[in-house]
Amino acid sequence: MIEVKGLVKDYGALRAVNGVSFTVRRGDVLGFLGPNGAGKSTTMKMITGFLRPTAGSALVNGHDVTAEPVVVKRLVGYLPENAPAYPEMTVGEFLGFIAEIRGFRTVELSRPRIEHVIDLCHLGPVRRQSIETLSKGYKQRVGFAQALLHDPPVLVLDEPTDGLDPNQKHEVRSIIKQMAAEKTVILSTHILEEVEAICTRVIIISRGQVVVDDTLDGLRARHAGARLDEIFRQLTQTDT
Amino acid sequence: MSQIPPLFKREFLGYFRSPVAYVFLVVFLMASVGCAFFLGGFFRNEIAGLDSYFQFLPWLFIPFISAVGMRLWSEEKRAGTIELLFTLPVTTLEAVLGKFLAAWAFLCLAILLSFPMVLTVAYLGDPDWGVLASSYLGSMLMAGGFLGVCSLTSAFTKNQVVSFVLSVFVCFLLVLLGWSVFTDFLGGYLALPAWLVDVVSNFSFKTHFDAFAKGIIDPKDVMFFLSLAGFCLFLNVLVLDR
Numbered sequence: 001m002i003e004v005k006g007l008v009k010d011y012g013a014l015r016a017v018n019g020v021s022f023t024v025r026r027g028d029v030l031g032f033l034g035p036n037g038a039g040k041s042t043t044m045k046m047i048t049g050f051l052r053p054t055a056g057s058a059l060v061n062g063h064d065v066t067a068e069p070v071v072v073k074r075l076v077g078y079l080p081e082n083a084p085a086y087p088e089m090t091v092g093e094f095l096g097f098i099a100e101i102r103g104f105r106t107v108e109l110s111r112p113r114i115e116h117v118i119d120l121c122h123l124g125p126v127r128r129q130s131i132e133t134l135s136k137g138y139k140q141r142v143g144f145a146q147a148l149l150h151d152p153p154v155l156v157l158d159e160p161t162d163g164l165d166p167n168q169k170h171e172v173r174s175i176i177k178q179m180a181a182e183k184t185v186i187l188s189t190h191i192l193e194e195v196e197a198i199c200t201r202v203i204i205i206s207r208g209q210v211v212v213d214d215t216l217d218g219l220r221a222r223h224a225g226a227r228l229d230e231i232f233r234q235l236t237q238t239d240t
Numbered sequence: 241m242s243q244i245p246p247l248f249k250r251e252f253l254g255y256f257r258s259p260v261a262y263v264f265l266v267v268f269l270m271a272s273v274g275c276a277f278f279l280g281g282f283f284r285n286e287i288a289g290l291d292s293y294f295q296f297l298p299w300l301f302i303p304f305i306s307a308v309g310m311r312l313w314s315e316e317k318r319a320g321t322i323e324l325l326f327t328l329p330v331t332t333l334e335a336v337l338g339k340f341l342a343a344w345a346f347l348c349l350a351i352l353l354s355f356p357m358v359l360t361v362a363y364l365g366d367p368d369w370g371v372l373a374s375s376y377l378g379s380m381l382m383a384g385g386f387l388g389v390c391s392l393t394s395a396f397t398k399n400q401v402v403s404f405v406l407s408v409f410v411c412f413l414l415v416l417l418g419w420s421v422f423t424d425f426l427g428g429y430l431a432l433p434a435w436l437v438d439v440v441s442n443f444s445f446k447t448h449f450d451a452f453a454k455g456i457i458d459p460k461d462v463m464f465f466l467s468l469a470g471f472c473l474f475l476n477v478l479v480l481d482r
Contacts, residue, residue: 048327073329080327084320086250088257100246101328130257146324 001025001184002047002154006056009042016042018208019056024201026153029180031199032188035236039208040188041081044158047186048078060154074102077152079160083143087132091123091142094131095149102150117145120175136163144172148179155179157187161194173198192228206236243330247338248345255346260311268304268350272296273357282357288365293357294375294453298415298446301386306407308347309390310400312339313480317398332477340391340473347383351376371455378452381465382445386411388469388476395479411445418444 002024009017017039024030034040045051047058049069058065065072085094095117099110118124121141126134131142140163147155160176161169176185177198189195195202195216202219204212212219212235223231255261272293276282280292316322325335361367393406416422418441427437441447448461 045323050323050327070329070331073327076327078327080320080323082320084324086254086321087319088254089250093253093257097246097250098328100249101243101330103329105246 001059001061002186003059004043004047004056005058007043007046007053007058008055009039009046009051010054016208017046020205020208020210021056022203022210022213024184024186026184027181028201029176029185029187029199031195031202032186032205033190033192033195033202033232034188034205036190038205038236040205041158043205044078044156044186044188045080048076048156049073050080074150075152076154076156077147077150078155079143079147079157081158082162083140085131085139085142085146088130090128090130091118091134092127094142095145098146098149104150113149113151117149120148121145122171137165137168140164141168141172144175153183155183155185155187157185159189160187161189161191169194192232196228204232204235211235241334241337243334244338244341247330247335248342251339251342252345254342261346264304264308265350265353268300269353271304272300272354275300276357288361288367290354290357290361290367290372290375291453293354294379297351297379298382298449301383301445302408302411302415304350305347305383305386306390306404306411308343309387309407310394310403312343312391313395313476314398314400314403318400332480336391336473336476336480340387340469340476343391344380344384344387347387348380351379351383368455371453374452374455374457377457378449378461381452381462382449385414385445385465385468388472389414392472392476392479395476414444415446416444417441418447418450 004023005021007017007020008015020039020043022030032040032044042051046053047060047065049065049072052066060072060075063071063075086097089097092114095114096110099113104110104113118127121144123138123141123145126138131139134142140160144157144160147157155176157176161172164172173194176187179185180198180200187199199216201215202212203210214222219228219231220226223234226234255264275296276290276293280295282292285292313322316325326332330338358367358372361372389410390403390407393410394400394403396406397403423437423441426432426440427434442464445465448464451458451461
């Protein structure tokens with residue numbers, strides 16, 4: 001469960017996130033929508049403890065990320081935007097490092113976890129290849145594998161299907177869907193069909209503020225007959 | 241602190257996964273041993289000791305340790321992996337120490353790879369093993385001091401060039417302050433009182449290292465390098481926590 005209360009982030013004079021509040025429960029897949037620069041990534045960076053909020057708080061399973069950052073980081077699997085990873089390591093070495101940091105210190109403990117995510121994300125063919133030589137799609141899947149490795153109760157995914165081809169997108173969506181029942185998931189995306197495919201709830205954020213927080217059906221009911229992209233454009237057009 | 245071993249391992253092996261380690265080790269050994277032969281007169285002196293090797297180390301460390309230190313944080317920032325690192329369950333202190341210790345171990349390896357020099361003097365003469373041991377200890381501690389400074393400057397910027405230039409500048413000052421030419425200038429030309437010259441030169445790597453090179457292990461000198469590194473790493477944590 002994630003509870004975000006009045007989150008604010010200032011970059012100098014610019015207020016990137018302005019009083020964002022919402023709650024995500026176990027079993028929810030929250031679609032985080034908004035134009036570029038609306039504050040989606042910044043909000044996710046604060047929830048995962050990478051950025052310190054200027055004001056407000058974010059709680060993950062009841063733990064405040066500012067007060068107990070390491071506890072929260074243990075609970076969360078996070079895929080940052082563009083899936084950063086150490087370029088000189090091979091996929092296997094990188095996942096081995098993540099496993100060690102995640103507390104799987106012996107080979108007996110770490111091997112099954114690593115094999116599991118390599119299978120899940122179809123990384124078998126590239127496991128001995130260094131990350132800098134991978135295509136965008138493979139890099140993205142390495143990031144996804146890294147986030148899933150410790151089977152976290154909470155997943156925060158910043159544009160998880162970015163750079164994937166249609167088949168891989170479908171694959172990632174079905175993985176998320178399968179896991180959704182026993183996890184709390186937030187994912188940001190630009191792709192509205194993705195929201196319709198996997199999300200149970202939608203938050204639209206514009207200029208650092210939440211403009212919609214509703215179920216997909218609720219959102220459709222409010223704008224009878226309109227398609228999701230029309231609703232999106234209507235709500236966020238003040239941004240451009 | 242339990243997260244330091246995996247961080248250390250990743251970082252230390254990281255040097256050998258890229259050409260960094262091999263280029264660094266080869267060039268550093270050629271430079272340091274070359275200085276001992278061509279500038280220090282290793283054979284010409286006919287002394288069974290490694291003074292000619294160690295006397296150039298403070299100067300060689302300026303560019304070489306800056307080169308190792310510049311990437312510590314700048315590269316993480318540039319590649320975006322800092323976001324990955326700090327959303328894993330590690331504290332900032334663990335991350336700073338893990339990286340620092342790995343880089344320090346790597347530098348110690350570079351220093352110890354000069355061992356054929358030791359074998360040479362042992363074969364040709366009868367060296368003072370105590371002086372050799374204290375010189376090696378001093379070099380490794382001094383490397384830690386340099387590296388602390390470089391790790392800190394690297395945390396300020398995501399640009400490795402800026403980080404390198406800053407490190408070289410600060411380290412150069414910290415060596416210069418104890419260089420006899422400079423202290424003579426302060427005491428003679430500027431006629432500063434001797435106590436003031438002593439205070440200034442006490443901030444220098446060179447002053448504290450010279451004692452080790454003479455075979456003196458003074459706790460004061462050990463503390464200088466350790467506390468300098470410790471202070472820099474403390475600031476390093478503060479800078480990253482901002």
